[in-house]
Amino acid sequence: MRIKILTLLMMTFSSYIFSLPMGYGSINIGMSVEDVKKELKNNSDFGYRGDRDVTLSPSTQEVIIVTDASKNPYSFFTECYFLFVDEKLFSITLNLNQSKIDYHSIFKTLAEKYGNPNSISPKKASWKDSSILMSLEKPLTLKYIDAEVFNKQQENSAVQKNIDEQLRDDFLKGL
Numbered sequence: 001m002r003i004k005i006l007t008l009l010m011m012t013f014s015s016y017i018f019s020l021p022m023g024y025g026s027i028n029i030g031m032s033v034e035d036v037k038k039e040l041k042n043n044s045d046f047g048y049r050g051d052r053d054v055t056l057s058p059s060t061q062e063v064i065i066v067t068d069a070s071k072n073p074y075s076f077f078t079e080c081y082f083l084f085v086d087e088k089l090f091s092i093t094l095n096l097n098q099s100k101i102d103y104h105s106i107f108k109t110l111a112e113k114y115g116n117p118n119s120i121s122p123k124k125a126s127w128k129d130s131s132i133l134m135s136l137e138k139p140l141t142l143k144y145i146d147a148e149v150f151n152k153q154q155e156n157s158a159v160q161k162n163i164d165e166q167l168r169d170d171f172l173k174g175l
Helices: 002-017 033-041 103-114 147-173
Strands: 054-056 063-068 077-085 088-096 124-128 132-137 141-146
Touching (some): 033 063, 033 077, 088 147, 103 124, 103 132, 132 147, 141 147
Antiparallel strands (some): 063 077, 077 088
16 A cells, blocks of 8 residues: 555656746747737847747748847847747747857756656757657757647658658559
């Protein structure tokens, strides 16, 4: 009985410790375009200049906000990308200023806060839970992605890949 209670407590405690952030600062995955714009205006670190930083992709109808913080001498960011799918924030990409912060410092901090990464390679370290995929990529980019939307996109991509593979096989058979 004690072992079952201890195991349950450890599972609850570890899920609390390793719960990933929904985004950076006051900007979280799932927010609307207008809410993100408002938060960007309130934080000069991102270098947001208003609606001129907002673009609508004509083919997919996805909104993307691209900011340039490189001129702010106090910001740790260079460029930031906020991609919206179905009018909700899907991903946050933060390119970091390598003259102010280094990969190892961020990796160490993330590992201390969220545990060891789920995957690691020479190019990136990734953490994931049921809601968020977070990665630290070289040279120095931090990403937050909506896991549910990402998984749906992966499933749709797999269907297209199967069709493409079949067409490729048919082409090769015809040679």
